[in-house]
Amino acid sequence: MIKLRYRIYALVTIFAFFAAGCVNNSSLTENSGEVKNIIFIIGDGMGLSHMYSTMTVYTGEMNITELKSIGFCKTHSYDNYITDSAASGTALATGSKTRNGMIGLAPDSTMLMSLIELAHLNGLAGGVVSTSTVTHATPASYVSHNISRNNYDEIAEDFLITQPEVFIGGGLDNFENREDEKDLVAELRKAGYNVVVSIEDLLEVDSDRVAGLLAPGHMPKMSEGRGDMLANSAKIAIETLSKNKKGFFLMIEASQIDWGGHANDTQYIIEETADLDKTLGVVLDYAKQNGETLVVVTADHETGGMTLTGGDLAEHSVEASYSTGGHSGICVPVYSFGPQSVRFTGFFDNTEIFEKFAYLLSLKE
Ligand code: MG
Ligand code: ZN
16 A cells, blocks of 8 residues: 555656646746736626637637636526626626626625725725726626616716726716716816826826716727727726736726627627727737736626537638527636636636635735
8 A cells, every 4th residue: 555655656746747847937927926917808798609709700810819727607696597797797896696787786785895996995006998888787896886787877976986097988978968967077077087088088198097988878889980999998097007006906898799699690799809809919918018917808697698500710700599689697718817817717606706806916805
């Protein structure tokens, strides 16, 4: 017995020796290193089919292939196997499951602290960027606490309470064209925000507090000429947040992949996923030169039950079919890059993403 154990020990030692010889610099940083900043990209509704159909159409040019640590994340909500974006946004932002439709509140309606609120408590900066209105469920989960995701005007008021250093997206109407006639744009300016309403003005901004409300409602689709709004907004958000020397948390959402999924519109899905990937390129450029920035890309859930039923790699074409006009219950991929990214491999719950982020940034309540 002792002999056998010794042999196993010797074998393990030899394996460990060879494995160590194979370790290159990039896998060393995936396992270790300080995390000062986290950039979290959410493709709303972006399942594996959404990504792979985009890879098929854009063969060889995808930034996502640089993210070597891959895991799977469960998405169910507190009260439903199939989550909505409010409950999954809340799980990702606060680490707690809740009921579908609720923003930043526990199932019993008690307040949950979001990563941005926790970042502020610990002296770090926080921001959200989105191609929907900034008051929509996914960005709202990081900023607001509301019984219903549909209370957009109330959610807008929470931006003045939480005060993320940067928020960019659509939704100007929730700030200055409100039923109660309050002028939240004026209040944001009073609170020290540089408020801009066009992408041209956004690109000129150099401030430590930026509110970019670039459309009355949601941003246009890529096919309607949104252009590089998301990539440019990510760049400005990083420039703004990196003024904080203690670090930052930034959530960037490609909101409309979900809407392509709801419409069972393959072209819409692919154009919006390609936009996420282009934005990821800007984020990776920063993360590579910074060295202390963890980048994680995932979805809040899958939309459409999208399946690839045919395609042609040489022709860069795909055919898809869909099992639903809503969300599905399947887990979603998690792709990560940078220091400690190996922690995001394997199978885990969406609430654990919050826990890992809070741990890595040493955020304490
Ligand atoms: Mg969303
Ligand atoms: Zn949806």
